[in-house]
Amino acid sequence: MGLVDQLVNQPHYTLVNQPRENDILSHKELFDSIPEEYLSHKEKYENAIRKTVLYYRLMQKYQNYKEGSTILDETRANYRNLVSFAVFKDYPPLMLHNGMFIPAIAGQGTPEQQKHWLKRAKNMEILGTYAQTELGHGTFIRGLETTAEYDPSTEEFVLHSPTLTSYKWWPGGLGHTVNYCVVMAQLYIRGRHHGMQPFLVQLRDEATHMPLPGVKLGEIGAKLGLSTVNNGFLAFEHHRIPRDRMLMKNAQVLKDGTFVAGPSSKLAYGTMIYVRVIIVNGMANLMAKAATIAVRYSAVRRQSQIKPSEPECQILDYVTQQHKLLICIATSLAFSTCARWLWDVYTGVMGQMESGNMDHLPELHALACSLKVVSTMDVSGLVERCRLACGGHGFMHSSNLPYTYGLATAACTYEGENTVLLLQTARSLVKAWQKGSKGKPLSPTEAYLMDKSPVPKWENTLDGIIAGFRRVSAGKVQDCVSKIDKLVKMGTSYEDAWNQTSVRLVAASEAHSRAVILATFRSEVSRAAAALSPPLSRVLHQLVHLYCVYWALERLGDLLLYTSIAERDVQELQQQYEDLLQKIRPNAVGLVDAFDLRDEILNSTLGAYDGRVYERLMEEALKSPLNAEPVNQSFHQYLKPFMHGKL
């Protein structure tokens, strides 16, 4: 639940940092007796499975897991996301089961297929993942090589991996955990290609868990993070599945092999939009976690003196530390606010599509791409900033900042690599510009592109900054269109012109995303603040103000190019920013406390509520197996003979 929602729903903010009675986190067996850093690769996985089964059983008990609850409710059950941080520093092997396997069935299956498979999946009778990416292709979906050839004589699909590069590669849980998956494969009927389609495929025997004949499975090896997600590989050797295993909500294959196309071939990509929307909220949670750890630690840590005559100060009193960290609080709030707004857009478009109206799908796709990119890019950068702001202790796994960075930075790549998705949004912006230039109406989030009024006098206000970001985006899009048009007029193909302009297109796409985020953050907080006490409303508006001024200073070059901002405005903005740091500093700890992330969820020696940082660091250090004995056996085996010249 975002900070604004928490504050709105709980007028007097009660900190519940103690284990609640009858709460999943009160089950100590959920937690590791020794830190998982000291386990082997295999032990980490096995321990994660142990915790996974306990976690899901308890989650079902405490979340009164209703059969009828929709996927949307489940996924928005932030509690699960947050609690999973407590149990799994890295994500669980079943993250894809809830995160993509179930949503893919819900989004791509017929009502009958949903009825049958969702029941089994939500009861954890079967475990699944989403297998799209291959060793040779991740971005270019149309280049994926796994084939599904329909055999009308047996009414079966024959799945096959024709090359090494066609092996499915990366899907979470695929290595040793799941026994089913949704496989995205190129459909062929009587030699004719019918595009990428989703197939629900059993991979392992439900009793023995052995891979089925014609199915090759394994895990892809050690990674930067997500060490317990069990990302795996999958290959098919002419593996046959019944016709009813193609998820046929959008497109169908009849018994005789007749292909019935869906309203749009892109509906098969629907699960990706859904996950991109969810990721924005996930980033807000990660940012809240890292900000809580770093701000609390900065309130406990005393280092050096501001005045030689005074004792060592809290490092949070250094304005440079405030500059590093207060934007993190505002960023978490910005993305949790935008996530809820994007969720409402998503559910609205899904509702329209249920009645056959596809008009708003392109705008949703562009928004989901841009917000997924900016939230993952900003949060991974700011989580790393939180780690650096904690000095040496931030480098400890026990701080939980390195793990949190791994979770955030992974999202810059999965669910659509960030550059590629920004280019998708750029595609939408260029089309909107061309459409608007012909006088046609644009979607609500892109309508500002057609603002042809003269550039107004710059104002150092929220309205002025947001209008400025819109000017930057529109100006960049116009420059891209002009460059592409100029290249095409010189005889360059449109595709080559697009590629030669792509650095600018990515920048235009990011500028658009920032304009959307600033405007949404400001309007959503203004709407929610009306229900808050004046002091609370004031601090939230200070955070919105900080966020807008911060990004104006970060993007000064663009503002100087496309708006009338002048040097004196910049000086004033810088002063505004420093004044805001000073105003927010007294509330910094209170604000991260308001994220209400319990110690078990923070999982951090630096961020615990009681502030006993040094005792916790020492407690964790003593858990190292190396500390079990004063002299390690390697001294006698190697060092001693080496030091005596005998080795």
Ligand SMILES: CC/C=C\C/C=C\C/C=C\C/C=C\CC/C=C/C(=O)SCCNC(=O)CCNC(=O)[C@H](O)C(C)(C)COP(=O)(O)OP(=O)(O)OC[C@H]1O[C@@H](n2cnc3c(N)ncnc32)[C@H](O)[C@@H]1OP(=O)(O)O
């Ligand atoms: C902290 C973590 C946060 C949350 C955790 C908690 C919950 C989340 C749970 C699970 C998630 C966690 C982990 C996920 C694990 C990872 C999973 C994966 O990675 S799955 C694989 C993801 N892969 C991709 O995203 C591939 C990216 N590539 C593409 O999308 C396409 O190839 C691309 C769009 C780049 C290009 O495709 P192409 O066919 O070349 O299309 P083209 O550019 O020509 O455009 C054609 C046409 O289609 C429109 N379009 C493209 N994609 C979509 C879409 N998805 N939906 C709708 N429309 C789409 C595009 O706009 C264009 O339209 P026009 O022709 O312009 O009209």
Ligand SMILES: Cc1cc2nc3c(=O)[nH]c(=O)nc-3n(C[C@H](O)[C@H](O)[C@H](O)COP(=O)(O)OP(=O)(O)OC[C@H]3O[C@@H](n4cnc5c(N)ncnc54)[C@H](O)[C@@H]3O)c2cc1C
């Ligand atoms: C932790 C993790 C978990 C994952 N989980 C899953 C999963 O569960 N299921 C699944 O199916 N997949 C999963 N993936 C795979 C993920 O979806 C792909 O890695 C992602 O789509 C990027 O594709 P790629 O790896 O082939 O990179 P590539 O697409 O090869 O990208 C490499 C580089 O090429 C650039 N590039 C590529 N195409 C273009 C273009 N058109 N224009 C400009 N630049 C371009 C990219 O910007 C990037 O810099 C996971 C990946 C990770 C890291």
